[in-house]
Amino acid sequence: MSGNYEKNKEEELGELVRFHFSYIGGVERAEKNITLLNLQKIADAFQVNVHELFHYSKYVKAENNDKEKLLNEINEKVRPMKSSDLKKVNLLLSELFDN
Structure with a gap:
């Protein structure tokens, strides 16, 4: 992803869950740890169960074998x-x- 696109998505999610976009980016890049409570807040923002956040292959357009x-x-x-x-x-x- 380009830098601006990535930042905009992080800002959107940050606004939904009331986190700073840099925290979202840090979690995404595995630079920051996330608590279960914050993981639940993100799942709630996407209106999915927490376990669905780990099924990323369903949502990524990468070539799945x-x-x-x-x-x-x-x-x-x-x-x-x-x-x-x-x-x-x-x-x-x-x-x-x-x-």
């Missing part, structure tokens, strides 16, 4: 399952591919 796309699709399907159902899926996968 087929494997990453499939893993994301599988993750979205199994995430809402109960633990007992996830154990069954794990057992099935083990039976299919561990032998």
Whole structure:
């Protein structure tokens, strides 16, 4: 991203969550640590759950390979399952591919 575009986006997000744009930029570049509370504020600003902030590959226009796309699709399907159902899926996968 160009410098001005990046700064404008950081300023927009900063205004939404009431953080200085330099803090947003520092977090984005991994120069500053973020607290869970501040992470929740950012998720609230985007109207998403915190875990969705870590699924950046869904939102980035970079070339995702087929494997990453499939893993994301599988993750979205199994995430809402109960633990007992996830154990069954794990057992099935083990039976299919561990032998």
